[in-house]
Amino acid sequence: MDKKGDFELENFLPFLLNQAAEESSLAFQRVYKSRYGLLRTDWRVLFHLGIHGRMTAKEIGQRSKIHKTKISRAVQRLAERRFLTRTRDERDRRSEHLELTPAGEAVYRDLRGIAEEYDAKLSAQFTRGENALLRVMLRRLAGMG
Amino acid sequence: MDKKGDFELENFLPFLLNQAAEESSLAFQRVYKSRYGLLRTDWRVLFHLGIHGRMTAKEIGQRSKIHKTKISRAVQRLAERRFLTRTRDERDRRSEHLELTPAGEAVYRDLRGIAEEYDAKLSAQFTRGENALLRVMLRRLAGMG
DNA sequence: GGGTAATAGTTGTTTTTGTAACTAACAACA
DNA sequence: TGTTGTTAGTTACAAAAACAACTATTACCC
Structure with missing residues (x-):
């Protein structure tokens, strides 16, 4: 049927x-977008802060490999909506410490619950061993191995 | 170490x-971008035509799940650069048949070779069985299962 | 100390994308 | 035939991403 070769x-x-x-992000995207008006980078930054507590934009960048301009703008949006606070580091006044506000924490907890549920649903189509292997392989492919 | 929970x-x-x-696309992206100035949607459309021969924009959309506006624009770019030709279907004058020109074929063959090589390199980190399983799982997650 | 380089983060500008509305052609059917 | 609905593909405008240049601060080192 196909014209040429076997690629x-x-x-x-x-x-x-x-x-x-893309497919697996869709359903989750609809939630954080419609429920909180967040962008992809927004929830990622939010999650980093929710998981690790106070950190700087730089540290987020190192862990997530998100570009610093995207982080900067996500932090702006989250700060405007009072989901996080920024406090200058007095030892190094170039950087600032980011921390979720109670409101930000609440959003994080809600989304985190949904994420866990959703992840469980995705994983349910495979066996325990398959899931473990998949994650190992993906981590390797992502350069996080 | 991490502040809260185990998520x-x-x-x-x-x-x-x-x-x-993202990580696994990077190296390939650099090639089609720097060598041919193609965008992500461009090479995908190009590959569909290279693999299946003449098809309409709609058919490409059905197979790839790329949105029709993105396809429309990719086709425009590829047509401008004479990588493909568009011919109206005389039976249904709404749609047109797309087909690679020799130049487009050449680009396709080049990129396809690089893609095969690159895929082999990525796959080399895993066993045969792991690779097979990975693809099955990804296809399922992609809704192509 | 003073000059140069590096770093944290921001801003401006250009590309791409997403979304919705649109045109043109066809279909179905009273 | 005429009306309404559908489909293939395009266009217009708003939202977001990419990339480069910028500010402010700190580090290095003569």
Whole structure:
């Protein structure tokens, strides 16, 4: 049926990973977008702070590999909505410490619960071993291995 | 070390998939971008035509799940650069058949070779069985299962 | 100390994307 | 035929991302 060769886009890992990433992000995206008006970078930053507590924009960047301009703007949006506070480091006045406000914590807890549920639902289609292996492989591919 | 709970962003599938997708796309992206000035949607459309031969924008959309406006614009760019030709279907004059020009074919063959090589390199870190399982799982997650 | 380089984060400008509304062609059917 | 609905693809405008240049502060080192 297909014209030439045996190359299949559907087996090309970068393509397949992108499709899986997009599809699996959709349902979760709808929640943080419609419920809190957050952008993708927003919830990621929020989660980093929710998980690790106070950190600087730089530290978030190191962990997430999100570009600093995206982080800067996400922090602005989150600060405007009083989801986090920024306090200058007095030892190094270039950087500032970011920390969730109670309101930010509440959003984090809510989204985190949804994330856990959603992750469980995705994982339910596979066995325990398959899930473990998948994560190992993805971490390796992500350069987090 | 971490402040609260045991939730780990690094295990959340949508996050992990995105990181893996981005990281694994980087090297290939550099090639099609720097060598041919193509965008992500451009090479995908190009590959669909390279693999399946003549098809309409709609058919590409059905297979790839790329939105029709993105396809429309990619087709425009590819047509401008004479990588493909558009011919109206005389039976249904709303749609047109897209087909790679020899120049487009050449680009496709080049990129396809690079894609195959690159995919092989990525796959080399895993066993045969692991690779097979990974693709099955990703296809399922991508809704292509 | 003074000059140069590095770092944290921000801002401005250009590309790309997302969304919705649109055109043109066809279909269905009274 | 005419009316209404659908489909293929495009265009316009708003939202977001990418990239480069910028400010402010600290570090290095002669």
